Amino acid sequence: MKDIYLDCNATTSVLPAAVAAASAAMAHGYGNPSSTHATGLQAKAMMDGVRALARRLLGAGEGRLMFNSGATEGIQTAVLSALCALRERRDAGHRIGALLLYGATEHKAVPESLAHWNRLLGLNLTLRQLPVGTDGRHDLDVLGELIGDTAMLCTMAANNETGVISDLSAIAQLLQERGAHAYWMVDCVQALGKLQLNLAATRIDYAPFSGHKLYAPKGIGMLYVRAGAPFTPLIMGGGQETGLRSGTENMAGIAALGAVLAALDDGSTFRSHAELLSFRTRLVASLEAALPGIVFNMPFDRSLPTTVNFSVPGLSSKELLDLFDAAGVRVSSGSACSAAKALPSYVLAAMQVPAWRASSAIRLSFGPLTDEATILAACERIEHCGEALRGSCLLPSILSPLSPLAALRDGVTALSVDGHTTWLLTDAASASCVVIDPLAALVPRIAAFIGCQDYTVRAIVQTETSPQADAAHQMLAAALEITQLDEFDAHGTLAFGAGLRRLACGDASMYLLGQEFAFIGTLAPQAAIAALAEALRLDTVLCASRDDGSVCNTVRAAQQQAAASAAPQLDAAGLEAFLRAQPDAIVVDVREAYEHAACATRVFDGCTVHSVPLSRLAGEVAGWLREPQRPLVFVCRSGNRSARAAACLHRLGHKAAWQLNGGLAMATLATLPSLAFAA
Template identity: 50%
Template sequence: MTTEIYLDANATSPTLPAAIAAAEDALRERFGNPSSSHCSGLKARAMLDAVRARARRLLGAGAGRLMFTSGATEGIQTAVLSALCAVRERQLKGEPAGELLLYGATEHKAVPESLAHWNRVLGTGLALDALPVDGAGRHRLDLLRKLAPRAALVCTMAANNETGVISDLAGIEAVLADCAPDALWMVDSVQALGKLRLDLASTRIDYAPFSGHKLYAPKGVGMLYVRKGAPFTTLMVGGGQEAGQRSGTENMSGVAALGAVLEALEDGAAFRSAEELHAFRDQLAGALRDAFPAIVFNMPFAHSLPTTLNFSVPGLAAKELLDLFDAAGVRVSSGSACSAAKAAPSYVLEAMGLPAERASAAIRMSFGPMAGQDFIDSACERIARCGAAVRAHAPRPAADLPAAAPVDAEREIAPSALSAFLDGHPEAILVDVREAYEQAACAAQLWHGRAIESVPLSALPQRAAAWLQGEPRPLVFFCRSGNRSARAMQCLHQLGYHDAWHLAGGLALAN
């Protein structure tokens, strides 16, 4: 119902057109197996080697290993497995191996979950401990100094995915060099590529995983850097691909697409400068302050990626803000795990010491380093619309509806079948059950050539009485995701109005 403004790049990014073209070329013209010795295989091998060489230059990999993976999770698993296999070998020899697996309290869940898994599988028996962060989300170096001498492996991030907070990697490296020279070090670098300068071989970082889909490449391709001399154990064995480091035929279309992104990054023309990105973030922050005067930002601007904003608006729940932005066609994400009924506080923000109420209501807004001025201007216009919608229509308490019942699948309308349904039921009424502030942010008057009746779910019981007393007509309820429209349909059915339907999947699948 409106043009999309995508501001959730930290979750995944749109795919670069040149990357799509490169993937298609790989599928059509370079489909050979790079392990084959004939000409088709040699063409594929040449492309694979060219992308790897470019990645090595951009990452400053030096003499370290660089292998293609399926993404960051596989890279993290490989790094943790490699480190813990080395620990187990030292344990079996009776050599000092460390007793602690130390990870940042704001790490992506893939890190502590991987640590716990391989620690259990390998029987290394190490203790897991979260390294606290300060109120700005940066690692407590004073506590690192106390804990690191006992650590076998230290895991930190280059930049946090929720807040964009940039880690003090130089400070961490100095502490490790001073008091834990034998500890291995993994740095989750997923959010760093294309946003921070990387020269890995000049650091003592042992492992650095990357994921393509965070920077305009498709999902299913990534990279892992391993410092020269760092312990390495392959996670996947078989045909010996990737010089025996990661078996399995390479994802050639994914690698080709990643190569196109890396080429654009190396060229630099399409990627914005740090100054431009900071100006864009400041513009978005200003628009948010104007739209929501009570807003509080949950990250330090001075030490965060210029492509990420994390904020809360007192008095508005995360779900209300998500619904509001989504209605305006602005795609953002919550900083916490939210559902319609309950929001769990973000563990990242809680680790920073934020109150649970604020951590539960957090919203993340993130854009890619190729964003342009027109895109940011359009986003700011939508943000202003959202602010006006909330001022005109404050959120209302949830309606006291009958208990939810199983949805009657025969009364669901698939988005692809809606036009045919309306053609066959010219008397049907389209009913938008989103809240008034969402409807105002969307500002749609017509859909499928039909006028829309706006009946927020919170006001449904009052409107249902009029429907029950009037001439029966088919009612087609819709909302953002299909959850509230299903609830509205159930309510009408339980009240005895059986000619009620709902749009399965909601507007999310209809647009």
Template identity: 50%
Template sequence: MHSEIYLDANATSPILPAAREAAQAALSDTFGNPSSSHGAGLRARALLDDARERARRVIQAGNGRLLFTSGATEGIQTAVLSALCAVRARRAAGLPCGDLLVYGATEHKAVPESLAHWNALLGTGLTLQALPVDGDGRHRLDVLRELMPRTALLCTMAANNETGVVSDLGGIADVLEACGSGALWLVDCVQALGKLPLALERTRIDYAPFSGHKLYAPKGVGMLYVREGAPYTPLICGGGQEAGQRSGTENMAGIAALGAVLRALEEGGTFKTTAQLAAARAPGDGAARRLPDLVFNAPFEHALPTTLNFSVPGMSGKALLDLFDAANLRVSAGSACSAGQAAPSHVLVAMGLPAWRCANAVRLSFGPLADDAFIDAACARIAHCGRALGAAPPPAQCATVDPVVPETGQGSVTALDRDELACFLDRHPGALLLDVREACEHAAGGAQLAGRATRNLPLSRLADEGEWLRDETRPLVFFCRSGKRSAQAARLALAFGQRRVWHLAGGLALLG
């Protein structure tokens, strides 16, 4: 239970070993500037050209543009800027142009934010219009047909980052063709690379951004496909790199690493195929069902097999995330939880799901590098979490304790970091180490600090221990997963009369 199992690949992925080696080689050996004409520069240029050609073949870019970027957000910004500059030019020339910027209601926030930003900055005065989705999370094509005559730019995604729902891109293309629309089309392909077949040259798609760190390349590198003939305006101007399409000296280490991932995709044998990924989901489905009354939030027939999004009645997403984290199983809450108040997922809200599912969803995601041994270990760990829930059910609500802290001079809370903890325990061998995670978290994975035994006293029960807290004479050190609940527990101990207490800043997450 001490080894970490990472199931948050839709957020970011680990680095492919070959990609790490390629990046290191670019930093140490092929470090020249690809714009330089000497030997070192020419070697760097060859590496850059090889990565670009591999990218073109993998996504089947045809005669379209393929430029390297810092990631998908830059690609989205560039595409939106290009489209809106074209709209403004058409209007200035008196040519017909739609007045709507249509985007899928479940898009990543980078899309509507970019649309609003450039629409205001360029003064195009278009209206942003969300395209609704149905209960399965797929775009309402009937509504799209109504909107297309007025649409200047359409933005959709190939697959959703929260639910894994795969868009009906063929159906969308049919609507555009049937309407005879001249609208430009941006498709966020971040979650598609390595998981869905891509043949962009045979599609109606005008812009397709990608991000390397979602598929085993480092953060800070991505690419943008632009269909041949689609309008293009550089987001970054300067020295004319990337054939004048994106200035700034290229991130050669990142591009080399992305090139290694593209090589693995092109040659095959490294990543699971689509069929193998579909087969890998079945045991994950079975293991997740060990959680009581679990409900999946997206239909499997329309979703990537690498993504499971679910909710559990009576459990907040934060409580579920804490449970998994206690078992060293890294997942994402499908919604933010701040001060005990869950912000519902805009994706699930758009799908029309019940409020409790929208506010308490959890996402498990893995990449196509996951082998059978990894899947089996993850499933065993998920099943263990289900058993821990049965042995020690969580409280109905997220524990929130925020007592009134005594006036200055009446006591203090001291935060200990990882290095200070060992020194503190050497000075105070009799200190009492209090794990304030909930009982189900403790059951999913106990904890020791510096090899010392600890006592589990959940934050939700701490208020009942006022007399004990008041009378305890040993130094008290509180800890939890992230440091938030331990700080609350320390303040509560002060309120009950302790003169000085300690807590582990950053919690178990920073102990590795």
């Protein structure tokens, strides 16, 4: 299954012509352009040719254009140049303004650079965000109020998360009308190849660019400096780039960037604006068909045609990322530089987007080299993702409750959020379920699960009472339209599955499902065992309402106070050999059901991969512990969930539990050519 890459705002693949140009530069044009012999002169001629082409395409006019390592260096250089000039002006007795003003949706490199150099240069100016409207564009009224006291203004041509295009003409007009003397930097990283640029005809003082956003390699970029704008080199040394940026030039990167610029110049390599718009229209239609209730977080008429930012009610960005990744569609949850921090998007927050949308947004971005076949394949997979979500009852569904994909099996499911866990017990034979310790944040999901499958709710119970727990209980009962529900008899027993018993422990309650599971709330395992000593077996699985990463426990492991330890690991290259040597091994994919449904079927040496989501792991451990010598290999997308699963089994006494290091993301078709998924 070929991956479909829709994260081009983070980085792009390298244009084949750029790869060839870089290779040729390394193999044949390897001269130092500062050398005066023929080889050096040839290298300098190539570099000068690329610079001349870039100047023409960007409309640089008499401005300076230097090669550098990319946008971050360009931003640093621009900020340093402007702030050094401001300090000189202030020292000479001139008024410079008190504000360093930057757009609220700027890349974090901008405010970080402003703060860094403001501190080091001792300027002590005030950093201030320029707010944006709900459409993501800068608030010109606020800019008009602040521009007279602004020393430097930093905005962007187009936003990397939403694709919103700034109204640079209106900003320039305002600067002119107010006679503002502020230095102006415009981040043009997302503009190259997507917007018409004629920099010398604008009021822009500095414009950084990054090659890897438009099919050049990482590590090569450009900085435009308007003629007459102050400049201070960030790097001093041998005086390369006519003294603007010292250090021997990255000739392979420059050659590759030149190939990209040549492709941009020829007008036939990259898709037209109209083609890109049509691609976005198709993707949006498939997203709307696949994800009912989808909300788009950018105005289509004021955004790049290559960027779509959206949120889906009831689905987190992680769930959507995992789902799309399983389907082989690579998207992101925002800026690649901040996605790993798992915080709500500050860009969307600045646009006054509701918190749930800012924290669950997905960015889908393609590039001007993307072809129609890729878009059509992406649309097909996106719609398949929607089917997987509906089949797993995470979206409104017309599937029968008895659909093999939709139906929950007997057992226990853990639903966790913010370190707390709700347990959902299901009994397929009676089409009924019990909810233990419902959480308010999970009420919509629990109600959707139950409603989708038309299960009868036998009980909603809590291990502890508190205002928050009571409120969540009432919310779930209201969502399920249940007015009164207490089917436990006088002995605290409910006829459900193997029998559900309620036992008091001080002010708290615990629940036993047969002798297989004990739901102990927030009690420590040792305290729960002491309170329920006669009702438990050594292999009883202890299920807590706190999610500390351990997944679950057993009485035996708790009595032995087994410490968590990392399970042994396999890398993707060694997995095939391991399974050949261990033909009785069980491979367990702990991704969620909707990820399995979205994933293409593969067969690996006849070995079946069992689907046991991490949320249902507690219900399976007892069976695996009965065969402690049989190898278990846990896999997931990145290795995080499989590491938790393997560590859990290892701690519980299954010393033959392994995990695939790095997850399926590190496995290639060469090392992991075939996997067959089974329920």
